[in-house]
Amino acid sequence: xxxxxxxxxxxxxxxxGDNVKWxxxxxxxxxYVGRVVAISPKIHKVWVTWPIGETQQMxxxxxxxxxxxxxxxxxxxxNGYDSVDKQMSAKYFGTVPPVKREEVVIxxxxxxxSFVSKVNxxxxxxxxxxxxxxxxxxxxxxxxxxxxxxxxxxxxxxxxVFDAFGSSVPVEALQSIVSGVYQA
Numbered sequence: 052x053x054x055x056x057x058x059x060x061x062x063x064x065x066x067x068g069d070n071v072k073w074x075x076x077x078x079x080x081x082x083y084v085g086r087v088v089a090i091s092p093k094i095h096k097v098w099v100t101w102p103i104g105e106t107q108q109m110x111x112x113x114x115x116x117x118x119x120x121x122x123x124x125x126x127x128x129x130n131g132y133d134s135v136d137k138q139m140s141a142k143y144f145g146t147v148p149p150v151k152r153e154e155v156v157i158x159x160x161x162x163x164x165s166f167v168s169k170v171n172x173x174x175x176x177x178x179x180x181x182x183x184x185x186x187x188x189x190x191x192x193x194x195x196x197x198x199x200x201x202x203x204x205x206x207x208x209x210x211x212v213f214d215a216f217g218s219s220v221p222v223e224a225l226q227s228i229v230s231g232v233y234q235a
Contacts, residue, residue: 062092062111071099071114084117188228191216195232205233 065071065087073081088106089098097114100106191212198208209229216225 060112062090062095062097065090065097065111065114065116070117071097072117073099073109074113074115080115187216187220188224191220191225191228192232195229199232205229208233 067087067090069087071085071087072083073085075081083102085099085101085107087097088100091098091108095110096108097111098106099109099114194215195208195212198211199205203211209225212225212229213222
């Protein structure tokens with residue numbers, strides 16, 4: 052069998068980019084075509100990348116040079132052997148349909164637009180909350196200012212403000228507003 056193929060016994064006989072097959076036994080040759088990616092003459096090894104993406108360190112005696120026209124085989128889809136497992140999986144779980152580039156672009160654009168709208172919604176909610184807080188604080192401050200100018204004590208003003216706004220404004224905020232007006 053080796054006489055039919057150009058077998059190299061030294062690592063120096065290979066060049067990076069050479070196409071090779073694996074000579075597995077005296078009667079069997081691997082169906083896969085690999086590509087030489089590195090050569091290590093000092094340790095007498097050749098590094099080969101196989102179509103499955105694995106890079107393997109191999110002895111030069113195990114490799115057979117093949118014509119460049121054979122090249123690396125490209126597998127466009129699932130061309131594996133049919134099996135019961137594969138049939139059952141397709142029956143119960145379905146298969147992944149091929150996706151067109153345009154569909155992916157549209158999906159990404161829709162996802163991005165929904166993300167932007169959520170971000171804008173959150174910022175608008177925060178802005179509205181801050182605006183409401185500012186207006187409520189101004190309104191309460193005006194009420195407390197009128198009570199102060201009418202001669203009410205801070206405790207009386209707090210009690211009146213608490214009765215009016217205590218259900219919607221935290222007690223600490225009311226205390227802060229009343230003390231701020233009375234200290235000014």
